[in-house]
Amino acid sequence: MAKTKTVFFCQNCGAQYAKWQGQCTSCKAWNTIAEEVVQKAEKNDWKSNTKTTKTNRTAKPLRISEISSGNETRYNTNDAELNRVLGGGLVPGSLTLLGGEPGIGKSTLLLQISLQLPYKTLYVSGEESQQQIKMRAERIRSKTDNCLILTETKTQNIFRQIEETEPDIVIIDSIQTLHSDYIESSAGSISQIRECTTELIKFAKETATPVLLIGHITKDGHIAGPKILEHMVDTVLQFEGDRNHVYRILRALKNRFGSTSELGIYEMQGSGLREVSNPSEILISKKDEELSGTAIASTLEGMRPLMIEIQALVSTAVYGTPQRSATGYNLKRLHMLLAVLEKRAGFRLGAKDVFLNVTGGISVDDPAIDLAVVAAILSSNEDISVPKDFCFAAEVGLAGEIRPVTKVEQRIQEADKLGFSTIFVSKYNKISLQDNKINIRLVSKIEDVVEYLFG
Numbered sequence: 001m002a003k004t005k006t007v008f009f010c011q012n013c014g015a016q017y018a019k020w021q022g023q024c025t026s027c028k029a030w031n032t033i034a035e036e037v038v039q040k041a042e043k044n045d046w047k048s049n050t051k052t053t054k055t056n057r058t059a060k061p062l063r064i065s066e067i068s069s070g071n072e073t074r075y076n077t078n079d080a081e082l083n084r085v086l087g088g089g090l091v092p093g094s095l096t097l098l099g100g101e102p103g104i105g106k107s108t109l110l111l112q113i114s115l116q117l118p119y120k121t122l123y124v125s126g127e128e129s130q131q132q133i134k135m136r137a138e139r140i141r142s143k144t145d146n147c148l149i150l151t152e153t154k155t156q157n158i159f160r161q162i163e164e165t166e167p168d169i170v171i172i173d174s175i176q177t178l179h180s181d182y183i184e185s186s187a188g189s190i191s192q193i194r195e196c197t198t199e200l201i202k203f204a205k206e207t208a209t210p211v212l213l214i215g216h217i218t219k220d221g222h223i224a225g226p227k228i229l230e231h232m233v234d235t236v237l238q239f240e241g242d243r244n245h246v247y248r249i250l251r252a253l254k255n256r257f258g259s260t261s262e263l264g265i266y267e268m269q270g271s272g273l274r275e276v277s278n279p280s281e282i283l284i285s286k287k288d289e290e291l292s293g294t295a296i297a298s299t300l301e302g303m304r305p306l307m308i309e310i311q312a313l314v315s316t317a318v319y320g321t322p323q324r325s326a327t328g329y330n331l332k333r334l335h336m337l338l339a340v341l342e343k344r345a346g347f348r349l350g351a352k353d354v355f356l357n358v359t360g361g362i363s364v365d366d367p368a369i370d371l372a373v374v375a376a377i378l379s380s381n382e383d384i385s386v387p388k389d390f391c392f393a394a395e396v397g398l399a400g401e402i403r404p405v406t407k408v409e410q411r412i413q414e415a416d417k418l419g420f421s422t423i424f425v426s427k428y429n430k431i432s433l434q435d436n437k438i439n440i441r442l443v444s445k446i447e448d449v450v451e452y453l454f455g
Helices: 081-088 106-116 130-140 153-167 190-208 228-232 331-344 365-382 406-416 446-453
Strands: 002-009 035-037 095-100 121-123 147-151 169-173 211-215 235-240 246-256 261-269 272-275 295-301 305-316 323-328 352-358 388-392 422-426 440-444
Touching: 002 190, 081 246, 081 261, 095 106, 095 190, 095 228, 095 246, 106 121, 106 130, 106 169, 106 272, 121 130, 121 153, 130 147, 147 153, 153 190, 169 190, 190 211, 190 228, 235 352, 295 365, 295 406, 305 365, 305 406, 323 331, 331 352, 331 446, 352 365, 365 388, 365 446, 406 422, 440 446
Parallel strands: 095 211, 095 235, 121 147, 121 169, 169 211, 295 388, 323 352, 388 422, 422 440
Antiparallel strands: 002 035, 235 246, 246 261, 261 272, 295 305, 305 352
16 A cells, blocks of 8 residues: 655745645745645556566666767657747657647647647547547648547556557647546646656657647746746746737747757738748738838848847827837837937937837747847838938947948848848958848948938
8 A cells, every 4th residue: 555645845936845834935926735645656656557678777877989879860749840849840759748728729830730649649638638639630621540549537547548559759738737646646646747747758758759848827827837847847938919800929948959049930810820931921910001110120030140120119108207118129228229219319208108019929039139129129210211221230339330240141132132222330340242122221320320311
């Protein structure tokens, strides 16, 4: 008979205590420690229901020169955006966690991926029935019949079905609905999430099967469960977007097999999620006439160049204190740029309201959009429009100098490909491009840009 014991866990950070106390000493949160009954079984193994097991081998230390460095073949998901964010596809034996707001499209994304994979996929749902999943699959218009649907929440039953079907890829929707016989607490508790994830990790590593998990998030935007969950998995993906808009952004918060600076963009449609291969179509607004207060910036997300539109509105302050507001841009950096314009360029903006917006609903931290922000602010202040075929890629320093940015040639090539006629970059950038149609305007100070644009 297995011994039953009681353990106290913090529901906020997952810290473990031997007895109850009012405040968690780890995260300093009050009244978050709850009692959970934990029972350990004699044999805690995902293969406990199978008849045959592999012989246990003791791991031996090897010199780093003795370890083979063969390249693993990744699973192609047939989704260019997901492949880009993952770093080229699914790595065998990896565990990927996908989090996002309720209703944002997490289940739709993974079901759509599983229906277009050429590999045998087991889609395990603990939230929907098989009929509900079938209705969604009909809207998506599946291209293959390699997807198996299982509605189950008990991990032992899931592993039994895995042994019978032998899938190439396993998808779990969601990790918070699973429960194991080895733990007596309810599904979604810290101990259950940790135990179920441990079993899935052991299965993935021993069989080299990629596992994708969907994770719920809390009202603070963090993935529900212990923080150790994000440390245990190989990749953490965040699915972002406003449910009132059709565009969704997929970005990697952690990736052991690729970059964390890549992002994928989707458009939510009635037939599922459409990949947006040209993000500039959603980040640059369509207009028939030129308007003041807008400028186009060339930025980079990982290795992907993007052309984004910066909108600014400068008006006389009606109330005593001028307002400063920025959407998708660092407000402190906006204050810095306004101070540079006041001190170095002689523009009196101290008594005016300044509002800034990055279109498309994305947030940008790239300092290369500084010059576009300055151009948009001055355009609105002077009420003179910036030509719509002009773009900018440079950082602005505190002395008013135009500083060089990284990977400027990729930015120039993207602007050239999209039909821009002129791009403003720092004269200190080393550019070796040949046979490009775009006019590269080299500037060193803000005064040079102001004189060229506004005379």
